[in-house]
Amino acid sequence: MPSLRTKSVSTKVTDEEYAQMEALAGEQTISEWARDVLLKAAKPNAGEQVVLAEVVALRTILLNALYKLGQKEELSAEEMQELIERADRERFHRAKERLAVPATGGQP
Missing domain, CATH: 1.10.287 (Helix Hairpins)
Incomplete structure (x- = not known):
């Protein structure tokens, strides 16, 4: 059984930054896209x-x-x-x- 997501991370962005994130997220919700980006950034390349x-x-x-x-x-x-x-x-x-x-x- 996968772990439940119980913690939250948030930030404030401008309208322009939000629009950019929407475009980058594509079919994903911005929350899912942001989660994926944050988790990838946290892993060593x-x-x-x-x-x-x-x-x-x-x-x-x-x-x-x-x-x-x-x-x-x-x-x-x-x-x-x-x-x-x-x-x-x-x-x-x-x-x-x-x-x-x-x-x-x-x-x-």
Whole structure:
């Protein structure tokens, strides 16, 4: 048996905003349309997570490599491979942490 909807969320909009929502809702009631939009917005987007994970991994590799080079140290092929493996291993966890920050008011 599905859960009953017992909670309510509301907001005020202008006449123009209401008309825009009516048009976007199409055959749905505005309430159902708004519910769908809110629930979709609350779920993490898988595409965004993948892109952010790759950016986080690249950032990890780049910052570590540049730091080492800035210290006038060489980066061996083995060290670079370890760096890549670490970045790949941690990327999704770190991306998830980054995506959670806005939802928690700046607290990871």
